[in-house]
Amino acid sequence: MDDVRSAAQRVDAEIERYDALDADAPGLQALVDLVTRVCGVPYAAVNMLTSTEQHQVVTSGMDGGVCRREDSMCAAVQEVARPVVVGDASQDPRFADNPFVDGRIDTVRFYASAPITTPDGVTIGRMCVFDTEPRELDEQQVRALRTLAGQVMEMLELRLRTRQLEQSLRDLTAVRDDLRRSNEHLGLFAAQVSHDLRNPLTAIQTNAELLATEPAVVDDRDARTVVEGILAAATRMDQMIGKVLSVARDGGRLRLAEASLTDVFGSARTDVAALLQRTGGTIEADGLPTVRGDAGMLYVVALNLLSNALKFARPGVPPRVRVTAERRDCSWRVRVTDNGVGVPPERREALFGLYERGTTDVEGHGIGLTTALRLVQAHQGTMGLETPDDGVGLTVWFDLPA
Numbered sequence: 001m002d003d004v005r006s007a008a009q010r011v012d013a014e015i016e017r018y019d020a021l022d023a024d025a026p027g028l029q030a031l032v033d034l035v036t037r038v039c040g041v042p043y044a045a046v047n048m049l050t051s052t053e054q055h056q057v058v059t060s061g062m063d064g065g066v067c068r069r070e071d072s073m074c075a076a077v078q079e080v081a082r083p084v085v086v087g088d089a090s091q092d093p094r095f096a097d098n099p100f101v102d103g104r105i106d107t108v109r110f111y112a113s114a115p116i117t118t119p120d121g122v123t124i125g126r127m128c129v130f131d132t133e134p135r136e137l138d139e140q141q142v143r144a145l146r147t148l149a150g151q152v153m154e155m156l157e158l159r160l161r162t163r164q165l166e167q168s169l170r171d172l173t174a175v176r177d178d179l180r181r182s183n184e185h186l187g188l189f190a191a192q193v194s195h196d197l198r199n200p201l202t203a204i205q206t207n208a209e210l211l212a213t214e215p216a217v218v219d220d221r222d223a224r225t226v227v228e229g230i231l232a233a234a235t236r237m238d239q240m241i242g243k244v245l246s247v248a249r250d251g252g253r254l255r256l257a258e259a260s261l262t263d264v265f266g267s268a269r270t271d272v273a274a275l276l277q278r279t280g281g282t283i284e285a286d287g288l289p290t291v292r293g294d295a296g297m298l299y300v301v302a303l304n305l306l307s308n309a310l311k312f313a314r315p316g317v318p319p320r321v322r323v324t325a326e327r328r329d330c331s332w333r334v335r336v337t338d339n340g341v342g343v344p345p346e347r348r349e350a351l352f353g354l355y356e357r358g359t360t361d362v363e364g365h366g367i368g369l370t371t372a373l374r375l376v377q378a379h380q381g382t383m384g385l386e387t388p389d390d391g392v393g394l395t396v397w398f399d400l401p402a
Contacts, residue, residue, distance in 0.1 A: 008051035014122045018156045020048045020164075021065075023057050026154055031148050032060040032127075038107045038144045040135055041110065041129045046152055048116075048125035071099050074113055074126040081123070083114040083146050086132040103330075112136040114149035119157065127152055200219070205234045233271050236299070254378055259295035261288035261302075261334065265323055268302035275310045281319035282312075288325050289332050291400045293379050305396050308369065309338035312394075327398045331381070331399045339393040348385040369396075376400070 003091035015021065023029075027149045028046065036044045043061040047054050054072035056064035069075050076094050077084045089095035089111045090102070097104040103199060127149035137145070208230045218221045265285050269276075277284065283306060293299075313319040320339045325332050343351060352373050376398045383398040 010122055011049065011124055012051050012235055014118050014120070015048055015124050015197050016048055018118070018124070018207050020124055020159050021055050021057060028058050028152065029060075031151055031155070032058045034051050035127065035129055035145060035148045036060045038148070039112065039129045039141050041131045041135070043131065044104040044127070044129045045070065046116070046125065046127050047079055047113075049075050067105070071105065073098055073100055073108065073111055073130075074128055078115075078123055078126065081115055081117070083112065083142050085112040085142060086110070112137055112145060114146040115276055116149050116152050116156075116158075118153065187238055205231065205238070208234060210229075229270070229273065236267060236271060236273065249397055254294035254297060255292060258290055259298055260290045261298070261325065261332075262290075264288075264295055264298045265302045265306070267299055268306050271303060272306050273312060275307065277317050279310055281310050281311055281313070281321065283321045283323070285323040288323065288334070289327075289402075291297050291402070293333055293400060297375045297378070301375050301398065304369065305336040305373045308396070309340065310338040312338070314339070314341055318382055327402065328399070329402075331402050333397055333399050335395050335397045337388050337393065337395040339388075342387065342392070342394045343385060345387075351385065352383070372398070 032044050032046060036042065043059070045056045045064065047060070047173055048057050049055075049069060052069055054067050054069055055370075056066070058064065074088070074096055076098070077099070086092050086095065087177065088109050089098070090109060091327060095101050095111065096109075098108075101106045108130050110131040110133060111128065112130070113126040116125045116127060117123045125199045127145065129145065132344065145160045211217055212224070212227045217227055262285065267290060269283050272283075275281070309321040312320045316341065321332065322336070322337045325334045353371055373383045379400055381400045382397055383396070386395045386397065387396050
């Protein structure tokens with residue numbers, strides 16, 4: 001009994017999934033009209049069989065209707081996986097007492113049907129043809145009945161997939177609209193941040209330019225070098241702000257071109273010069289390639305990685321940073337290796353999370369590595385952490401398409 005109930009529930013679920021009681025399937029009426037002509041009968045119907053009722057979803061030669069499942073002729077043969085042909089139903093013990101045969105509802109004599117079965121093997125109904133006069137079908141007509149019953153299922157499947165596709169399109173449209181709104185907000189936010197950053201930055205540039213004209217600076221080579229460094233750093237910062245604003249306005253799209261990683265890391269090294277001097281650190285970069293990327297965004301990656309490598313030094317040990325690159329099939333792997341405090345293997349994945357920090361002993365906000373990861377991913381690359389060969393410090397690597 002439980003198996004019968006479970007099978008009935010599965011049929012009901014499939015009928016609901018295909019919305020099979022809705023006759024609005026393109027071409028379904030044409031199929032039913034065609035089967036009457038092919039089989040030479042006056043009546044035909046697509047009958048869907050729920051656990052309690054028979055629904056004549058589409059009919060030819062008659063009006064459709066709903067009856068109790070126990071009164072249905074198709075229900076008596078629902079589990080038969082082949083066409084059923086009965087020349088005179090009044091002489092067949094399966095149908096002789098059926099109300100559609102014995103006159104209580106109708107006086108059907110000829111009956112034939114073929115199963116309508118889902119791709120998962122669940123029979124949800126039958127395509128049937130019938131007449132009030134006895135008759136027979138030849139082999140070709142039986143094949144046509146079976147084929148047209150299969151076409152009913154194909155049309156229901158097509159309608160289901162079409163509706164799913166339409167829903168997916170609606171979902172994607174909603175996501176697109178949400179993304180557009182988010183990008184608009186991002187653009188406004190970036191514009192505000194750009195404005196707020198550029199005000200003090202403009203003051204720095206203006207003051208540095210004025211300072212560069214002072215005789216005391218003009219006549220002192222060391223002072224002149226410092227001021228020129230301030231101006232160069234301020235100029236790069238202004239360009240970076242412009243790049244961030246541009247990316248935000250473009251919805252996150254990078255501006256790809258040939259980018260020299262030697263120049264990228266060289267600019268980043270210049271901008272951490274004060275940190276190098278304060279820590280007594282060194283940075284070496286060897287054999288860095290030219291890649292296709294957004295040089296401004298790759299500069300942000302390099303600046304974050306070099307800054308971290310210098311900041312997370314061991315007490316009393318000057319930081320030593322080495323930047324190398326290795327060709328790997330269709331990508332370049334760039335490694336930034338330091339001799340600092342390192343990170344335990346179990347903590348490395350977490351460090352890529354926003355606001356995660358390797359230690360609270362070093363000033364920072366925990367967004368540098370997250371930012372670097374997202375920019376590398378925007379370049380269709382990956383990033384990870386590993387222990388250097390000598391077991392001291394940390395290597396941050398990232399891959400970029402070659």
